[in-house]
Amino acid sequence: MPRAGLTPQTVVREAARIADEVGLERLTLAAVASRLGVALPSLYKHVRGADALNQKLGALAIAELADEMTAAAAGRAGRDALRAVAAAWRDYARRHPGRYPAAQQVPAPDDPEHVAAGRQALDAIYAILRGYGLTGDDAVDAARTFRSAVHGFVTLEAAGGFGMPRGVDRSYEQLVAALDIAFRDWPDAGSPR
Amino acid sequence: MPRAGLTPQTVVREAARIADEVGLERLTLAAVASRLGVALPSLYKHVRGADALNQKLGALAIAELADEMTAAAAGRAGRDALRAVAAAWRDYARRHPGRYPAAQQVPAPDDPEHVAAGRQALDAIYAILRGYGLTGDDAVDAARTFRSAVHGFVTLEAAGGFGMPRGVDRSYEQLVAALDIAFRDWPDAGSPR
DNA sequence: GAAGAAAGCTAATGAGATTAGCCTTGCGGC
DNA sequence: GCCGCAAGGCTAATCTCATTAGCTTTCTTC
Numbered sequence: 001m002p003r004a005g006l007t008p009q010t011v012v013r014e015a016a017r018i019a020d021e022v023g024l025e026r027l028t029l030a031a032v033a034s035r036l037g038v039a040l041p042s043l044y045k046h047v048r049g050a051d052a053l054n055q056k057l058g059a060l061a062i063a064e065l066a067d068e069m070t071a072a073a074a075g076r077a078g079r080d081a082l083r084a085v086a087a088a089w090r091d092y093a094r095r096h097p098g099r100y101p102a103a104q105q106v107p108a109p110d111d112p113e114h115v116a117a118g119r120q121a122l123d124a125i126y127a128i129l130r131g132y133g134l135t136g137d138d139a140v141d142a143a144r145t146f147r148s149a150v151h152g153f154v155t156l157e158a159a160g161g162f163g164m165p166r167g168v169d170r171s172y173e174q175l176v177a178a179l180d181i182a183f184r185d186w187p188d189a190g191s192p193r
Numbered sequence: 194m195p196r197a198g199l200t201p202q203t204v205v206r207e208a209a210r211i212a213d214e215v216g217l218e219r220l221t222l223a224a225v226a227s228r229l230g231v232a233l234p235s236l237y238k239h240v241r242g243a244d245a246l247n248q249k250l251g252a253l254a255i256a257e258l259a260d261e262m263t264a265a266a267a268g269r270a271g272r273d274a275l276r277a278v279a280a281a282w283r284d285y286a287r288r289h290p291g292r293y294p295a296a297q298q299v300p301a302p303d304d305p306e307h308v309a310a311g312r313q314a315l316d317a318i319y320a321i322l323r324g325y326g327l328t329g330d331d332a333v334d335a336a337r338t339f340r341s342a343v344h345g346f347v348t349l350e351a352a353g354g355f356g357m358p359r360g361v362d363r364s365y366e367q368l369v370a371a372l373d374i375a376f377r378d379w380p381d382a383g384s385p386r
Numbered sequence: 387g388a389a390g391a392a393a394g395c396t397a398a399t400g401a402g403a404t405t406a407g408c409c410t411t412g413c414g415g416c
Numbered sequence: 417g418c419c420g421c422a423a424g425g426c427t428a429a430t431c432t433c434a435t436t437a438g439c440t441t442t443c444t445t446c
Binding site: 196221222223233234237242243 | 401402403405406411412
């Protein structure tokens with residue numbers, strides 16, 4: 001029998017596809033093995049186990065997300081950049097409902113690519129905030145606010161948490177507009193920086 | 194041997210305690226049974242299974258959260274109410290790291306108490322927004338923005354997603370201040386209401 | 387063409403969820 | 417007080433999934 005020719009990468013990629021199809025919480029090693037046409041224990045030659053697969057999936061996802069955020073920000077500034085990155089973020093979460101939650105894991109310190117991808121995503125946000133004149137502690141606070149608002153929105157949306165008939169697209173536009181207003185008139189923390 | 198004297202309520206409450214101790218994802222029927230001093234299958238006389246327990250846990254949690262939000266809002270208005278409810282929300286999430294994520298499930302339509310608790314939490318938010326003069330579609334958008342920002346923040350915080358040394362308490366204050374600014378100067382959607 | 391590492395396999399173990407079916411407790415009605 | 421019976425708890429069995437151990441086979445390299 002010829003070999004299946006697996007690599008850690010093919011395993012993680014298949015896991016990503018399955019996660020998007022059935023949801024991250026229903027991703028199992030058994031399903032990955034079945035889809036790749038191998039017996040379950042064979043996967044252990046490529047990944048350390050279910051936890052490690054999850055972490056690698058997170059690294060893949062945050063790298064993809066960071067790339068799309070960076071691309072969206074390219075050539076834009078201020079409110080345009082804010083809107084483009086926010087749209088790219090939500091779009092990624094909607095196209096990849098399984099990968100997206102995996103992307104939110106804290107990068108594993110022993111995986112330099114994971115750490116780098118996390119930093120790239122964060123850098124895309126800081127670049128936007130520079131356009132609003134926000135730096136230092138203000139930028140940290142504003143970046144956390146941006147991440148919170150956008151992440152919270154796409155998470156609640158994915159969970160079906162928005163029941164009212166009011167259009168969700170419209171609400172997201174309003175949320176982004178609210179961020180724009182807040183960033184333009186960023187509240188003074190009332191302490192020296 | 195005397196009976197253990199379980200009820201659906203005692204089972205759910207013990208599950209809530211365990212979830213807070215070890216995390217919702219590690220909550221198992223086996224652990225609940227063990228803590229209650231019964232065999233695992235005995236639980237099925239009180240809850241339909243693991244999924245149902247999770248849903249009931251969500252109902253318990255959103256009811257608790259809604260109560261604390263309502264209490265925080267009592268006697269306050271405007272920015273004070275906003276700050277108090279936001280603080281109560283984050284506080285609940287920190288005190289109950291296992292219950293909190295369960296509280297985010299969409300209420301089961303066949304559980305009237307669950308639905309009512311969800312509505313109560315939402316009403317607490319609408320009450321705040323009325324203080325800012327936000328009603329109708331604006332209130333829907335603003336409520337989604339508030340939920341997104343606060344839920345996103347506490348979720349990222351719980352996941353350890355804020356790595357920078359900047360104090361997280363301070364960032365939360367700034368997020369709430371940003372919401373205050375946005376609500377006071379709510380962006381016009383540019384369409385008739 | 388042989389050696390050896392790498393990749394796959396089967397078998398075994400163990401946690402957890404679920405279902406079926408038994409046994410007993412303890413309450414309500416007499 | 418006692419009887420009946422519903423409800424609560426149990427054991428046993430089955431299933432899925434994760435993990436480890438150890439065997440076999442396939443490539444690759446010299």
